[in-house]
Amino acid sequence: MARRKDHSPADLRELIREAAQKIIKTKGLKSLTARALAQEVGYTPGTIYNFYSDMDALVAAVNFATLGQLQQTCLQKIESLPPDFSKVRALAYAYVDFAHENLALWEAIFMRTRKAGKAARLPTLYQERILSLFVMIEGILKECLNIPAPDAKQSARLLWACLHGIAVLTLDGRLQLVGIEKPHKIIDDLLMKYFGIYLKSSC
Amino acid sequence: MARRKDHSPADLRELIREAAQKIIKTKGLKSLTARALAQEVGYTPGTIYNFYSDMDALVAAVNFATLGQLQQTCLQKIESLPPDFSKVRALAYAYVDFAHENLALWEAIFMRTRKAGKAARLPTLYQERILSLFVMIEGILKECLNIPAPDAKQSARLLWACLHGIAVLTLDGRLQLVGIEKPHKIIDDLLMKYFGIYLKSSC
DNA sequence: TTATATTATTGAACATTGTTCAATAATATG
DNA sequence: CATATTATTGAACAATGTTCAATAATATAA
Numbered sequence: 001m002a003r004r005k006d007h008s009p010a011d012l013r014e015l016i017r018e019a020a021q022k023i024i025k026t027k028g029l030k031s032l033t034a035r036a037l038a039q040e041v042g043y044t045p046g047t048i049y050n051f052y053s054d055m056d057a058l059v060a061a062v063n064f065a066t067l068g069q070l071q072q073t074c075l076q077k078i079e080s081l082p083p084d085f086s087k088v089r090a091l092a093y094a095y096v097d098f099a100h101e102n103l104a105l106w107e108a109i110f111m112r113t114r115k116a117g118k119a120a121r122l123p124t125l126y127q128e129r130i131l132s133l134f135v136m137i138e139g140i141l142k143e144c145l146n147i148p149a150p151d152a153k154q155s156a157r158l159l160w161a162c163l164h165g166i167a168v169l170t171l172d173g174r175l176q177l178v179g180i181e182k183p184h185k186i187i188d189d190l191l192m193k194y195f196g197i198y199l200k201s202s203c
Numbered sequence: 204m205a206r207r208k209d210h211s212p213a214d215l216r217e218l219i220r221e222a223a224q225k226i227i228k229t230k231g232l233k234s235l236t237a238r239a240l241a242q243e244v245g246y247t248p249g250t251i252y253n254f255y256s257d258m259d260a261l262v263a264a265v266n267f268a269t270l271g272q273l274q275q276t277c278l279q280k281i282e283s284l285p286p287d288f289s290k291v292r293a294l295a296y297a298y299v300d301f302a303h304e305n306l307a308l309w310e311a312i313f314m315r316t317r318k319a320g321k322a323a324r325l326p327t328l329y330q331e332r333i334l335s336l337f338v339m340i341e342g343i344l345k346e347c348l349n350i351p352a353p354d355a356k357q358s359a360r361l362l363w364a365c366l367h368g369i370a371v372l373t374l375d376g377r378l379q380l381v382g383i384e385k386p387h388k389i390i391d392d393l394l395m396k397y398f399g400i401y402l403k404s405s406c
Numbered sequence: 407t408t409a410t411a412t413t414a415t416t417g418a419a420c421a422t423t424g425t426t427c428a429a430t431a432a433t434a435t436g
Numbered sequence: 437c438a439t440a441t442t443a444t445t446g447a448a449c450a451a452t453g454t455t456c457a458a459t460a461a462t463a464t465a466a
Contacts, residue, residue, distance in 0.1 A: 009443085028315075034424060044445055046426080055424065110371060112310055157372065158389055165368025168313060169360065186361055193397045212414090237453060247416055249455080258453065 013051045015041055021062045021105065028104050029111060032059070059108060060126070066105045067129050070098050071136060083143045089191055091140055092163055096183045099167040106167070134160065145195060155195075162190055216254045218244055224265045224308065231307050232314060235262070263329070266312045270332050273301050273309075274339060286346045292394055294343055295366055299386045302370040309370075337363065348398060358398075365393055 007015060019040040023032045034045040034055060041047075052058040074094040081087040099106040138156040141147055147155065170183045210218060222243040226235045237248040237258060244250075255261040277297040284290040302309040341359040344350055350358065373386045 012443095033422080035422085045424085046445060047443080049425070050443075107315055110375065111314065112375065154389070154392065158369070158393060161368035161372045161389075162365040162393070163368065164371060165364035165366065166361070168367060168371075169364045186357070186364075189357065190361060190365070190397070193400070194393070197396070215414095236451080238451085248453085249416060250414080252454070253414075 009051075012041075012047075016048060016051055017058070017061050017065060020058055021065060024059075024062060024104050024108055025102060026104075029059070029108050060123075062105070063109045064126050064129060066102065066109060067126075067133065069102075070095070070106075071129075071133050073098050075136065078140070085144060085191075085195070087144045088140060088195065089188070091137065092159070092187045092191060093184055095160070095163045096167050096170070096187065100171055100183075103171060110164075147195075159194075162194075163187070166190075212254075215244075215250075219251060219254055220261070220264050220268060223261055224268060227262075227265060227307050227311055228305060229307075232262070232311050262311060263326075265308070267329050267332060269305065269308045269312060270329075270336065272305075273298070274332075274336050276301050278339065281343070288347060288394075288398070290347045291343060291398065292391070294340065295362070295390045295394060296387055298363070298366045299370050299373070299390065303374055303386075306374060313367075350398075362397075365397075366390070369393070 016037065020032055020037055023037060023040060032055070034048055037058075038045045038048060048058070052061065074091055077094040078087050078090045081090055134156050137160060138152050141152045141156055141159075142149065145152075166183055166186055170186070219240065223235055223240055226240060226243060235258070237251055240261075241248045241251060251261070255264065277294055280297040281290050281293045284293055337359050340363060341355050344355045344359055344362075345352065348355075369386055369389055373389070
């Protein structure tokens with residue numbers, strides 16, 4: 001097998017994805033161009049298309065990685081906490097904090113870039129990773145609250161949706177002007193009212 | 204004043220914005236190109252730049268109009284309702300329904316398109332329109348619930364954030380797979396738990 | 407009416423983008 | 437050493453946003 005640089009195909013594929021992620025994180029999704037990316041990894045635009053069918057596929061790969069990092073970060077921040085309400089709160093904080101610290105990457109996940117015609121089927125692995133995120137949240141809820149199993153599933157999704165909305169309104173420059181409180185305070189309000197009825201007696 | 208077609212400058216400016224809105228709504232933001240838009244209004248690309256400094260400014264104008272339509276639609280759907288919990292619920296439904304029926308337009312509002320360097324200060328009018336939306340929600344909450352004024356302000360923003368998050372998760376094709384309930388059902392759950400303590404005795 | 411000034415509109419031009427693909431250079435294999 | 441294999445290139449194309457001197461249509465004045 002021929003190589004100019006010493007990278008196995010798998011390594012180079014990873015290298016390209018990492019470089020793309022770095023560009024998005026530091027300069028925004030709009031700055032991720034085939035040529036800029038090629039320069040960053042020390043190859044030429046054509047090479048990228050040997051590993052990703054088009055730029056959308058590359059962004060999808062970045063998003064997949066970002067989702068994994070999000071879940072890792074969340075798990076790490078709550079693993080040592082006692083199984084009560086504070087752990088749920090820490091999880092919520094972790095999500096919004098991640099969005100804040102990785103703004104452009106997080107936005108890329110929810111950015112719909114495809115043209116009208118193009119289908120947007122998600123690969124199975126991607127679906128599974130999202131599902132895994134919800135399963136994690138569901139698990140935390142069941143572990144930390146007096147919540148029936150069916151409620152936990154529904155609440156996990158609702159909680160994530162609300163956190164997402166809060167992140168958008170508090171982080172997006174366009175809406176920060178609406179006089180919203182700091183994210184953590186608003187999250188406290190939501191959690192106390194929404195999960196109040198499930199609080200364990202120990203709290 | 205010379206004109207080829209019989210449109211006053213103000214009319215033409217409006218015409219361009221409407222055509223842009225139509226393109227976004229029917230074919231998506233990615234399909235809004237200077238040339239396609241020019242063709243739609245029967246002019247040439249150059250003309251557009253006599254009315255909008257660049258395509259981003261045009262999209263901002265479209266978003267401004269969309270926000271106005273959103274508020275109008277919401278007001279219309281709740282004006283004849285009695286001032287109780289059902290009115291709050293109708294307002295919530297109206298928001299998510301609007302997002303559903305005007306998906307691409309609604310997404311354009313929250314799409315961050317500016318490049319890294321470009322500043323993104325919002326025009327005062329735009330800010331006021333967003334503020335007006337929150338004032339409306341706040342008013343409905345105070346009118347329909349037993350809620351203290353400070354709580355109403357905070358809750359109006361939180362409610363909108365949560366609704367936004369729910370809309371994203373239920374409408375975006377990428378996440379529909381997460382097994383979430385129909386939006387209206389999930390909204391009921393949120394409202395009942397979050398606003399339960401504020402319910403008027405009549406309910 | 408005719409001539410001049412004004413201005414709305416054009417369309418060609420440029421830089422930048424995604425994407426393709428025959429040509430090429432580097433390595434592996436016989 | 438010769439040949440096959442394949443990773444990599446870089447030139448090319450179409451489409452995009454954007455600019456701006458040239459132009460055509462109208463208003464104004466003589």
